[in-house]
Amino acid sequence: MHFRKISIYSLGLALVLTSCSGKKEEEKTVYENTKFAKNDQNTVHLTDKQQQTIGVTTVTIQNRNMEKLIKLNGKAEIAPSHISSVSSIMGGHIKSIHVISGSHFNKGQVLAVVEDPQFIQLQQDYLVTKAQLEAARLNYNRQKDLNSSKASSDKTMQTALADYSTLNATLRGLEEKLQLIGINVKGLHTGNIRSRINVYAPFTGFVSKILVNNGQYINPADTLFELINPAGLLLELKVFENDMNDVKPGQEILVYNNQNPEHKSSAKIISVVPSIEERGSATAIAKLSSVNSGFVKGMYVNAEVSISSRYTPGVPNEAVVSFENKNYVFEDLGNSDYKMIPVITGTSDDQFTEIIKADFLKNKKIVQKGAYSLLMMLKNKAE
Template identity: 80%
Template sequence: MQFRKISIYSLAATLVLSSCSGKKEGEKTVYENTKFTKNSENTVHLAEKQVQSVGLTTTAIQSRNMEKLVKLNGKAEISPSHISSVSSIMGGHIKSINVINGSRFNKGQVLAVVEDPQFIQLQQDYLVTKAQLEAARLNYNRQKDLNTSKASSDKTLQTAQADYSTLNATLKGLEEKLRIIGINAKGLTAGNIRSKINIYAPFSGFVSKILVNNGQYINPADTLFELINPTGLLLELKVFENDVNDIKTGQEIVVYNNRNPDVKSNARIVSVVPSIEAGGAAIAVAQLSSPHSKFIKGMYVNAEVNISSRYTQGLPNEAVVSFENKNYVFEDLGKSDYKMIQVTTGISDDQFTEILKPEILKDKKIVQKGAYSLLMMLKNKAE
């Protein structure tokens, strides 16, 4: 519900019921016939003709089930944990680039090829160490047999064992280095040594940035690509202060973009930042139930949250008026006297507004039709 905004400077023009200049008493304006009690600045008294002219009616606090539709807006962003910078484990020259900005790729796809002589040297070192390890193993076994029969000294056996252990550790290290640059050491032979390595995609997603070009020399610290994993898409939505208490983690919402407002997707609130920003809104973070290509980083989005029905107390919308960001109702005191009472409102729909702490209005007659006119009369008095 949106309350009508009041402009003090337009009050007189708005409620003039008839011209007062040179006319009878019964034809004067509502304001000219309005009397105010001396005991309260929040009480207004109307003449009988004014009551009839305004058409005042009254109501009382009511109970009913209510639902609230909260509308949010914000932007699609990517979680930092789902933005990856890809680099080469070892330096070299870019031989080829197999993707372009914005292109989609699958996990394990070759993004680029890097070439350098050091890759050859690494494979060569592995094969040489592997051969040396085999020789060291045979020597160690032989020395164990000789030592058993005391044909060789303990020192010779210890030296053979140390050589074998050292080469075994070296081979394991070289094998791991080959693995992280994408070369399978188990299948490596002197006949398939290569000078190039592939840069593979670690997941399926989209290319956000390409930071190199063919022929460029790269160092291990250089970033080649920035990749986006779409499963990390988050929706950062603004929640205005009046709605903050209604938005909770775990709520299901529907989202859509401005280009296709009729095509809606499901999402879920995953967190609500517990602070109000300078613009008067908090941030709720939502995640799509399933990745969708129509939502991309930086896109403006809208969302709707249907607040669960709850049994509450309130008044018809017409009975609640707003002035300077505060809400009021008018109590009928009898004898054409009406007192303004400040209230705190909750959720609202097309016909009804929830009143928080409704006990202050218990057993009171509340003005329904004419509440707006009473507010203007009272504020005109202050002016």
């Protein structure tokens, strides 16, 4: 009786070991005992057992309407043409500063006040020259009348004309200088001469940098402020290589920032840099449709590009496999031989992947189910 129990136990153990051994042998049949046709590193041959295990099915290139939503990300930057350095036309001491870094300002707003005695001298020279010019004008008219009756010489009249012309040119030059520093010469007289001038904002925008402080002496070449014109805000977006054919200048896109993802603003792609960077992406430049204070220089942004429906060739997603950042399909050559072919993919959705320049695959049998298993076999072969 005891002997029978041992025999039954031994028999059961033998059956279990046989079952495990059978499963391992089946796996080896699929992945290790693979034969390769014609010694081609891109072609694999399946045995009857492998065909049954993998269950290969095939399709052909087909056309269908596709829509695609491409998501991009990048940063907001300012075009160099919209970053301005502001300086004073003439040197002097900074009397006061009316803005802080990051503050908003309007066109014509006073940014700072500069003080120097040379401003007084310039206004004084203008008023003196203006008075001298009036006297020279009267003298020239008098000499011209006298010369017409030969009561004065031609030389005297010519000297009077030269004095008048010289003073007139000097006055015009002083007038231009005063206008450059913001002093209106039409209302200037001896009672309102001032020692200070204002530095005005040339446009509406934001203060990026303040490079001076109160009391500091500045030269005409010194930069006082760096100003940003938000109208020059650009979005530098990364476009992956697979999406390059779908992202084009002129496309309308929606953009948003991470702080407020529900609020989306419209923008337009104005250019795509025709080069691929080391990480496999290109740069698309977009511009907001209207000035939006919610986007500032250096901010990370996201964008959505909606590709309109189009009729395009492709295959089911399952038929496309990827290896080392490249895409492939397998062609059924017949007689259980399958060849891996590189392809360029385009738009894709939840079921279908576009194949770019797919004419060479026309009428070929493309593996759908089993494509990944065939790829694994080729990888094992390579190893």
